[in-house]
Amino acid sequence: MYTPGAVLDRKCVRPYKLPPTESCPGVEIQPGEGIWVPVHGIHHDPRYYEDPGRFDPERFRPENKHLIKPFTYYPFGSGPRVCIAQRFALMETKVVMTHLLSRFSFCVLEEAPVPLVIQPDNLSLGIKGGAWVGIRRRS
Incomplete structure (x- = not known):
């Protein structure tokens, strides 16, 4: 996406x-x-x-x-x-996501723009209004 x-x-x-x-x-x-x-x-x-x-x-x-x-x-x-690092990047992403999801819960905050709107005046990809994500440590 x-x-x-x-x-x-x-x-x-x-x-x-x-x-x-x-x-x-x-x-x-x-x-x-x-x-x-x-x-x-x-x-x-x-x-x-x-x-x-x-x-x-x-x-x-x-x-x-x-x-x-x-x-x-x-x-x-x-x-x-x-990209010569394509396979490594995919593996690294999966490891990081597994690690984060095993220790934290994520939720969208009310401040988050839904649906996301891409900032049109930025050369790199950015979200207009910023990315608002709540993170809670799993017990």
């Missing part, structure tokens, strides 16, 4: 022309120029994901993976520059 980085950066290796759209003229990219791939925008685009604002882990089950359009899901990048 909420990628840690809102964009991926890449460097163009051969001339490429992006086709024009309704809101943007065509753009030519030359070798050596950097581009940003708007991962958060792609992950929340209704052209690629039905009801993109809804948390739905079922869409990523093995039997549903064929429904995901290629190159529209970038949890750790893609291609030859995929």
Whole structure:
């Protein structure tokens, strides 16, 4: 739902022309120029994901993976520059979550904006109004 980085950066290796759209003229990219791939925008685009604002882990089950359009899901990048620490990051996240959930209870506080609204004027992914979570030690 909420990628840690809102964009991926890449460097163009051969001339490429992006086709024009309704809101943007065509753009030519030359070798050596950097581009940003708007991962958060792609992950929340209704052209690629039905009801993109809804948390739905079922869409990523093995039997549903064929429904995901290629190159529209970038949890750790893609291609030859995929994150080399992807497996470690997933394992580390599972260990940390298991540790925290075994010792603490979490709840959403009244101050938390529901549903979450992404802060639009921030380059990194942030929640408008902040993240309000209550944490209580389990006894």
